């Protein structure tokens with residue numbers, strides 16, 4: 210099989226993880242880099258030994274023979290870059306949040322469809338191995354039919370140091386982090402029919418909301434609570450662990466701190482350690498997220514080589530994005546119920 214050749218756009222904080230992971234993905238490699246910030250471009254080029262560098266994304270796409278682009282910029286540039294790549298027939302993997310609005314998200318999906326290119330969103334939290342372990346436990350039938358769930362991310366980790374835009378953007382936790390937690394809830398409990406949300410800002414030094422509590426009504430009468438906070442000072446910081454509770458007709462699943470998975474039913478209680486592996490280039494506590502970057506990139510390369518639709522395609526991600534915007538609408542209306550769409 211020919212090696213898939215990619216160009217990475219955006220050499221900032223998180224792109225460093227993308228590049229480490231791409232080195233380990235069989236069948237794909239990053240051959241060119243682009244960033245409009247010359248210093249970041251140079252530093253990344255030197256760290257990863259990738260010499261073909263561009264300050265302009267269109268120039269990179271036109272000069273290089275690429276199969277795909279990996280877009281690791283912040284959301285404001287996603288639509289123009291996705292449309293640019295789609296028009297050139299390139300496959301695309303694009304960071305979350307996919308779009309700034311439903312209109313932009315739909316336009317990107319339409320552009321990919323019109324040019325018949327693969328468009329996948331780098332929605333990586335559901336690709337964390339502990340989250341896959343929860344889904345496997347549900348799918349095994351050990352707890353019967355799930356009827357209730359909670360997907361929870363509560364922390365006081367200083368995310369603003371590495372990502373200063375999180376402190377200054379008008380919207381924060383639902384768009385940045387809640388988007389992952391909502392996606393996990395969809396992944397575990399199915400599509401959503403109704404939603405109600407409340408938010409608040411506890412940290413006075415940031416602009417957006419840093420706490421959100423969202424109740425989801427899923428198809429099949431399953432209810433879930435998605436709760437996230439960056440204002441929760443715990444005796445032990447759990448960043449970046451997502452904790453999960455699932456109640457089913459025959460038992461329960463719990464994903465607790467330290468990646469302890471507990472499955473309980475009439476036959477007893479089984480507890481296992483589902484810690485993600487610490488990849489050679491990864492660093493705690495980020496290793497959980499870093500492993501999921503490798504997993505999602507491998508999935509993207511596999512889908513391209515087999516010409517199949519990725520699990521977290523642009524089209525699929527519109528459903529997660531709809532929950533984000535419905536949550537903001539509901540919170541603005543004081544927590545009134547919304548039907549996303």
Ligand code: NAD
Nearest residue numbers: 219220221222223244245246281282283284286304305306
């Ligand atoms: P960053 O600001 O550190 O890096 C973005 C880089 O993109 C900058 O160097 C900037 O110069 C460059 N850039 C912007 N527009 C460009 C353009 N048109 N052409 C070329 N270069 C351009 O941002 P970050 O913290 O690395 O975040 C990037 C994205 O990754 C965000 O959308 C963020 O939400 C996401 N992110 C995802 C995860 C995850 O787990 N999936 C974690 C952290 C960040």
Ligand code: 89Y
Nearest residue numbers: 368372385386389449498
């Ligand atoms: O940007 C966010 C993400 O996607 O995962 C964690 C994060 O880095 C901070 O909330």
